Amino acid sequence: MAVVKLDKIVKRYGGGGPVVVEDVDLTIDDGEFMVLLGPSGCGKSTTLRMIAGLETISGGTLSIDGRVVNDVPAKDRDIAMVFQSYALYPHMSVADNLAFGLRRRSIPNAEIERRVKEVAALLGLAPLLTRKPSALSGGQRQRVALGRAMVREPQVFLFDEPLSNLDAALRVNTRSEIIKQHHRLGSTMIYVTHDQVEAMTMGTRICVMNAGKVAQIGAPLDVYWQPANTFVARFLGSPPMNLMDATLAAATRRAASPALDAPLARWSDGVLQARDGRKVTLGVRAEDMAIDHASLDGAPGGRVTGRTIAVEPLGAETLLLLELPGGGEITARLPRHVTATPDQEVVLFFRADAAYLFDAETGDAIAPLETGAAAVRAAVQRRTH
Amino acid sequence: MAATLAAASGRAPLPRLFSRGILALVLGVYTIYQLGPFLWLATMSVRTTAEISADPYAWPSPLHLDQFRTAWVDSDFATYFWNSTLVVVGAVAVLTFIGAAAAHALARYRFRGNRIIYGILFSSIIFPPQITLISLYQILVDYNLYNSLFGLALVYISLQLPLTVYLLEGFFARIPQDLFDAAKMDGYGDLEIFWRIVLPVGMPAIATTLILNFIQLWNEFLFAVVLITDPEKRTLPIGIRAFMGDHFQDIGMIATGVMISVIPVIIVYVFFSEKLIRGMTAGAIK
Numbered sequence: 001m002a003v004v005k006l007d008k009i010v011k012r013y014g015g016g017g018p019v020v021v022e023d024v025d026l027t028i029d030d031g032e033f034m035v036l037l038g039p040s041g042c043g044k045s046t047t048l049r050m051i052a053g054l055e056t057i058s059g060g061t062l063s064i065d066g067r068v069v070n071d072v073p074a075k076d077r078d079i080a081m082v083f084q085s086y087a088l089y090p091h092m093s094v095a096d097n098l099a100f101g102l103r104r105r106s107i108p109n110a111e112i113e114r115r116v117k118e119v120a121a122l123l124g125l126a127p128l129l130t131r132k133p134s135a136l137s138g139g140q141r142q143r144v145a146l147g148r149a150m151v152r153e154p155q156v157f158l159f160d161e162p163l164s165n166l167d168a169a170l171r172v173n174t175r176s177e178i179i180k181q182h183h184r185l186g187s188t189m190i191y192v193t194h195d196q197v198e199a200m201t202m203g204t205r206i207c208v209m210n211a212g213k214v215a216q217i218g219a220p221l222d223v224y225w226q227p228a229n230t231f232v233a234r235f236l237g238s239p240p241m242n243l244m245d246a247t248l249a250a251a252t253r254r255a256a257s258p259a260l261d262a263p264l265a266r267w268s269d270g271v272l273q274a275r276d277g278r279k280v281t282l283g284v285r286a287e288d289m290a291i292d293h294a295s296l297d298g299a300p301g302g303r304v305t306g307r308t309i310a311v312e313p314l315g316a317e318t319l320l321l322l323e324l325p326g327g328g329e330i331t332a333r334l335p336r337h338v339t340a341t342p343d344q345e346v347v348l349f350f351r352a353d354a355a356y357l358f359d360a361e362t363g364d365a366i367a368p369l370e371t372g373a374a375a376v377r378a379a380v381q382r383r384t385h
Numbered sequence: 386m387a388a389t390l391a392a393a394s395g396r397a398p399l400p401r402l403f404s405r406g407i408l409a410l411v412l413g414v415y416t417i418y419q420l421g422p423f424l425w426l427a428t429m430s431v432r433t434t435a436e437i438s439a440d441p442y443a444w445p446s447p448l449h450l451d452q453f454r455t456a457w458v459d460s461d462f463a464t465y466f467w468n469s470t471l472v473v474v475g476a477v478a479v480l481t482f483i484g485a486a487a488a489h490a491l492a493r494y495r496f497r498g499n500r501i502i503y504g505i506l507f508s509s510i511i512f513p514p515q516i517t518l519i520s521l522y523q524i525l526v527d528y529n530l531y532n533s534l535f536g537l538a539l540v541y542i543s544l545q546l547p548l549t550v551y552l553l554e555g556f557f558a559r560i561p562q563d564l565f566d567a568a569k570m571d572g573y574g575d576l577e578i579f580w581r582i583v584l585p586v587g588m589p590a591i592a593t594t595l596i597l598n599f600i601q602l603w604n605e606f607l608f609a610v611v612l613i614t615d616p617e618k619r620t621l622p623i624g625i626r627a628f629m630g631d632h633f634q635d636i637g638m639i640a641t642g643v644m645i646s647v648i649p650v651i652i653v654y655v656f657f658s659e660k661l662i663r664g665m666t667a668g669a670i671k
Contacts, residue, residue: 054566075572087563091585101571152571 002065002155002188004028004051010059011046011212021046022212023060028190033182035203036192039235043212044192045160051190052158053077064155075104080149081158084165086141088133094120094144095129101152119151123177139170143177150181159191163198175202196236200224208232230281230363233356239286239319242330244304245360250276255357259324262302265352266368280366283356286319289332289348300352306330308340322346426647429640437636452641460638462645464617465624470649472534472620473602476541480598483542484549485557485591489583491550492557493565503554509547517544518611525612532615540612541602549594556590557583592657599653603646621646 004027011021021043028034036044049055051062053074062070069077080101088097095116102112120126123143133141142162149157159178163171179202182189193199199206200220208215208223208231215235216228227233227241234240246255246262250272255262262282264272284304290296293303306322309329313336320332320340332348340346357366429437431448456462491503521540522531530536560583568578584591606622613619619627625642628635 049566052566052570054569074566074569075574079570081567081570083563083567085561085563087561087567089564089567089582089586091588100568104572104577148567148571 003030004156004188004190005063006047006051006060007063008060009047009050009057009062011043011050011055012058019058020212021050024209024214026207026214026217028188030188031186033179033189033191033202033204035199035206036190036209037194037196037199037203037206037235038209038215039194042209044194044209047209048081048158048160048190048192051156052079052081078155079158080152080154080156081160082142082145082149082162084161086133086145086165088141088144088148090133093130093132094125094136097133097144098125098129098147098151101148105152115151115153119147122150122181123147138166139174142166142170142174146174146178146181150185155188157185157187157189159189161193162191163193163195178202196238200236208235210235226365227283227356228365230283230358233283233358233365237285239331239333241283241285241356242289242332243358244282244284244324244328244330245326246280246282248272248275248278248280248357255280255282255355257324258326259306260302260304262304262350262355263300263352264355264357265300266355267357267366268369271366275366279360281358281360281363283358284330284350284354286331286333288350288354289330289334290350291320291332291334291338291346291348293349296349296351301349302352302355303347303349304330305345305347308342308344308346310342311340320346320348322348423647426640426643429637430644431641432637434635434637437640449637452637453645456638456641456645460624460627460642461616461619462621462624462642465619465621466645468534468618469603469620469622469646472538472541473599476538476545476602477595477598479538480542480545480549481591481595484546484594485553485584485587486579487546487550488553488557489579492554492560506547506550510551514544515607518608521608522611532613532618534613534618537609537612537620540608541605544608545598545601549598552594552597553587553590557587560586596653596657600650603650 006024006026009021009024009026010019012019024043024047026034036047038044046055050057053069053072057070061068064077064079089100092100098116098119099112102115107115116129117126120129123146125140125143125147128136128140128144133144136144142165145162162178163174166174175198178189178191182202191198191202203220205218206220206223207217210231216223216232218226223232224236227236230243234243244257244260246257246260248255248264250269253264253267253272255264260282262284282302284302289304293301304322304324306324306329309321309323310319312319312321315336317336318334318338320334320338322330322332324330330348357368358364359366425442428443428445429441431445431450431452432443433449433452436443436445457466487506491499521543525531525533525536525540528536530539564582564586565578568582573581604622605620606626609620609623610626613623621642625639625646628638628642
């Protein structure tokens, strides 16, 4: 078990090549399950490979348990990694795949055999030990890959999108298996994914990355309810958070546009005064939209008007896509009985405390009065109404 | 309905039977085309030249199996066979190891000049090997390697190395990088990864080059006849030529000599053919 610390880590390809990871500061605590989340090409896998020792570090300091390991080869970092492609050795049996890393470390044969059998029993691989990887299903291969990492009993586990090649059902099962093993081992684990469901369900904390930089670090619900910027707001959540252009009026405490009128109850006078008359971006999650004003329970609320582009009945709920008069689209997650015809004018309502405010130029969140755990509690309470 | 009935009665439907029949016919004709000359050679190898001249296609009667003893003992084929084995097995072993190492380096490591080296190697495949003959002869004379099996083996290695590297590089480049990364994470260094991962995983391609090189060099005549003049150091192809005179050709003994020469090729092929097919079709099926 170990603390992994990244201090202003930079990755640049070639001498003056493009910077793919820029000034990443991240501390992963002992026993923590940290998820690096972001879209393709955001630098999350490169960051993981630098931690593994498979990529050189162009700048900054990487330390494991206080020891700087920038120039320590991968084999000497005591780290195990599970790859997206499983990376099982095709010419070896399952047992040999599991034992391969142990043999290099001069561990006695009896101990290797004990560990292999123990891990095989834990992951249900015992009947498959003599098989070659080509004779295994995708799920079995993934379990062998996980077992190969576990059998080494390393300080740190790294996972590079390990569930991407599995079908939906297997993905859920393997996800549970990894969470179970994390609880059992209590090891430090770093997990790379672009799947927000994996991030939300598995991570102790999430580090959202965008364009080589850290966009936000925090507990999954904290990040979901208090996004630091418009990128995080739209990346976490399905459908993504609705973002609407508006002008802020401090005197009336409102953000408005031809389509939108929203009371700003969560921000202090000082914050609103500083942005009086300026363009802002107002965010409302799809699930916080309502088609019936009565559902706000008399709480102060905002409204937005648009024309229907599409209605998507999903059975349990209905997604309504609207086009706003000034441009832009929004999505509302509504009860299943809601219907609308194409190009119909629809008015949607939302509670004032469900609104987020972002700087129109930088995209950074404008902090409300209520932050931290209190904001999460308030959001959850709001959702229960 | 017809298909259903055929399936119910456990028989293949007619169109499938027809296509299988066509396939069997094509394969049968091709097998006869390939096997015919070999069987003819086999029959000639146990017949005398006089018998062959009388009727080239007759079935051997009686069987002159003593021709094999004559070739092996009296015509010194034992020595030629040993010389060929020494030169070819040695050259193929070195070729396989150096070729695989070079191919791995070119396929896996990014270093300055990588593609230039590959280009030079590749370009040497384009030229006919005969143009190097005189130069190689002079070099071998200069280094006291003329008329030596070691010198001939060196020439064979230099002749076949570009093609070997070219074939192996293509295969090795397709081995996923994740396998190398996984082995690194498991604690292995570059040389161990080459030995424990690249060679076993690349075995179909290695077997392919091994068979191709073995057949090519086992039958090689031109360089052997120019660079070896000592009768004690003749290889099999030159030994067979001894049965060819200016006015008389001992067809029966030539056939016997060729049969002796062919046997090791068949043995090598039988042992490695499965891997050869896998190497040839690598990448065709995911």
